Amino acid sequence: MVPMRAPYACDPAQSRGRYYPQPGSVLRTPFERDRDRIIHSSAFRRLKGKTQVFVAHEGDAYRTRLTHSLEVAQIARTLARALNVDEDLAEASALAHDLGHPPFGHSGEDALSEAMENFGGFDHNAQTLRVITRLETRYPEFKGLNLTWETLESVVKHNGPLMRVDDDPSVLPWGFRAYEDWRALELHTYSSVEGQIAALSDDIAYNNHDIDDGLRSGILQLDHLMDLPLVGQVFRQCRECYPDISENILIHEAVREMIGLMVTDVLEESRRRLDRIRADNADTVRALDMPVIAFSDAMTENLTAVRRFLYTNMYLHYKVKRMKEKGKMVIRDLFAAFLSDPMLLPANLQQDGTRSGAVARVVCDYIAGMTDCFAVEEHRKLFGVDSWF
Numbered sequence: 001m002v003p004m005r006a007p008y009a010c011d012p013a014q015s016r017g018r019y020y021p022q023p024g025s026v027l028r029t030p031f032e033r034d035r036d037r038i039i040h041s042s043a044f045r046r047l048k049g050k051t052q053v054f055v056a057h058e059g060d061a062y063r064t065r066l067t068h069s070l071e072v073a074q075i076a077r078t079l080a081r082a083l084n085v086d087e088d089l090a091e092a093s094a095l096a097h098d099l100g101h102p103p104f105g106h107s108g109e110d111a112l113s114e115a116m117e118n119f120g121g122f123d124h125n126a127q128t129l130r131v132i133t134r135l136e137t138r139y140p141e142f143k144g145l146n147l148t149w150e151t152l153e154s155v156v157k158h159n160g161p162l163m164r165v166d167d168d169p170s171v172l173p174w175g176f177r178a179y180e181d182w183r184a185l186e187l188h189t190y191s192s193v194e195g196q197i198a199a200l201s202d203d204i205a206y207n208n209h210d211i212d213d214g215l216r217s218g219i220l221q222l223d224h225l226m227d228l229p230l231v232g233q234v235f236r237q238c239r240e241c242y243p244d245i246s247e248n249i250l251i252h253e254a255v256r257e258m259i260g261l262m263v264t265d266v267l268e269e270s271r272r273r274l275d276r277i278r279a280d281n282a283d284t285v286r287a288l289d290m291p292v293i294a295f296s297d298a299m300t301e302n303l304t305a306v307r308r309f310l311y312t313n314m315y316l317h318y319k320v321k322r323m324k325e326k327g328k329m330v331i332r333d334l335f336a337a338f339l340s341d342p343m344l345l346p347a348n349l350q351q352d353g354t355r356s357g358a359v360a361r362v363v364c365d366y367i368a369g370m371t372d373c374f375a376v377e378e379h380r381k382l383f384g385v386d387s388w389f
Contacts, residue, residue, distance in 0.1 A: 008279040008292075009085035010192050016149035019133070019181060020142045034151040035092035041138070041145060043099045043131045044069075049371025050098075051105035051327070052206075052213070062213045065098045068205060072097065075201035075263065076194075079293075082267050083274075085193045092147075093154035093198035100127030102368040103375045104327025111331035112364060115339075119360035126175020127368055129156055133179055135365055153185050154195030158202070160291065162187040189286040193274075196285075196293035203295075204262045207306055212255045214314045222247065228309055230302040234258050265299040330379045331367060337382050338363040344382065 005011065012029035025033055038044055047066035063071075073094040080090035101124045102108040112122040132155065133144040156162070156176065163171050165188040176182050190196065211231065214220035226232040231254075238254045245253070273292045279285050285292055295303065314320060338345055342359050349362055367375065 003084050005086075006084040006193075006274075008193055008274065008282055008285050009083075010089050010150050010194055010282050012086060012088070018146045018148055020146050022146065029088060030148045031086055031088035031092055031151065034145075034147045035088050035095060037145045037147065038092055038095045038099075038132075041099070041132075041136050043136060043369065044095065046369065046371050047098060047101075049373055050101055050103055051108070051372055052209075062217070063209050065101055068209065069095050069098055071209060072198065072201045072205045075204050075259070076198045078263060079197045079201060079266060079270075080194060083193065083197070083270065085197070089150055089154065089192070089194040090197045090201075092151050093158075093195050094201055096128065096132060096147075096151065096155050097158050097198060097202060098124075098128070099131045100124045100129070100368065102127075102331070103370045103372045104324065104331065107324035107327050108331055111328040112335070112368060115332065115335040116360060116364050119358075119364070120174030120178075122364060122368070123173040123175055124368075125156065125158055126173045126178075129179055130175050130365070131369075135369070149184070150192060150194070154191045154198055156185055156187065157189075157191035157195055158199050160199075161189055164188055186286070190288060190291055191286065192282050193285055193293060196291050200266055200293050200295070203303070204259060204266070207303060207310075208255050208259050208262070210310055210314065211258075211306075212251060214310070215251050217319075219314055219317050219319060222250075224313065225309075229305050230261070230299075231258065231306055234261070262295070262299065262303075265296050266293065269294050269296040269299075327372070327375075330375050333379055333383060334367055334375065335363055338366070 010031075012031045015030045018030075024030065028036070044066070047069060048064055050065040052063040052065055052068050073091045076090040076094040077087050080087040102112050102122075104111075109122065109124050116122040129152070131144075132147055132152070135143075136145050137143055139146065162176060163169075167188070169177055172182070172187065176187065179185075191199075211220065211225070215222065215225075222235065225235055234257050235250070235254045238250055238257065242250070242253065270293045273290075273294065277284070277288065277292065279292070294300075339360055342350055342363070345363070345366060349366055370378070
């Protein structure tokens with residue numbers, strides 16, 4: 001028996017629709033179609049070659065933006081199902097949340113932000129909106145993926161409201177203001193329950209999987225984790241329960257257990273908040289001054305300690321920093337070369353830049369869409385003497 005949809009869930013039959021009206025499908029709900037459009041997009045495929053923490057070529061076993069997005073989507077579906085809200089919307093929001101990330105992870109974003117400082121700036125969430133509303137060119141009738149209002153809202157508000165109701169629009173990054181219908185997205189409110197689920201699923205995924213990848217790379221050591229709240233406790237318990245297993249299986253088991261504990265914590269805290277507000281529709285959730293999908297205070301405190309540990313011991317590790325600096329160098333060099341001579345761009349982009357009069361944004365879009373390996377290859381072609389032969 002299918003459980004009754006929660007009153008605060010987004011109902012696909014009551015969707016606010018698409019920017020470009022399209023007839024419905026007899027086989028799929030609007031949110032299912034959004035999910036499928038995202039999966040079939042070229043931007044989604046390129047996530048397989050984009051850094052999560054480790055640059056894509058460093059090893060096949062580490063997470064990329066693609067595998068990370070798939071893991072976020074799995075957690076989001078679990079939470080959505082448990083809360084009786086729309087699984088397809090939660091999954092679509094999770095799959096789309098990183099489409100705007102440039103190559104080389106957050107270091108790549110930092111380099112593009114610096115390069116675009118005098119041209120409107122760069123923000124990966126705003127770039128995600130740009131990808132799904134403009135840069136994807138798959139359909140004859142419109143640019144972008146023409147996703148539903150609810151999916152756009154979830155992606156844009158991945159980190160919560162972007163402004164207060166009385167704020168001047170100038171507080172918004174250029175990428176949001178450049179969207180023709182940005183006011184309709186109600187950027188001063190929280191997103192739906194499904195959008196909030198996707199955001200928390202992102203936190204659960206990357207905290208656990210960065211620990212996993214850090215241990216397997218050798219940058220983190222098991223002994224260093226034992227004093228961490230939650231993490232150390234879980235690893236000790238797994239060792240006690242399975243004293244003879246290999247370290248490889250121990251890591252799998254501990255990470256699996258930690259994900260389960262975090263999912264359970266989110267469900268308990270979120271149910272408590274939802275019961276308290278007694279929301280009878282999705283808009284009631286959006287109008288609140290706090291999220292309804294959240295960790296408990298105790299779990300938030302634990303995760304703060306975990307993030308602090310990862311920042312100091314992994315993200316600032318010299319091996320990771322060396323790759324980050326190389327990535328920044330590649331992006332700086334490419335941006336400077338293309339901006340100074342747009343004729344170095346592919347022919348179709350030269351036309352776009354001339355026609356729009358915004359060469360810097362065309363260059364930014366081109367670089368942001370690159371995979372790690374493609375960016376390195378473009379750099380080699382422009383700056384590597386070996387490419388002459």
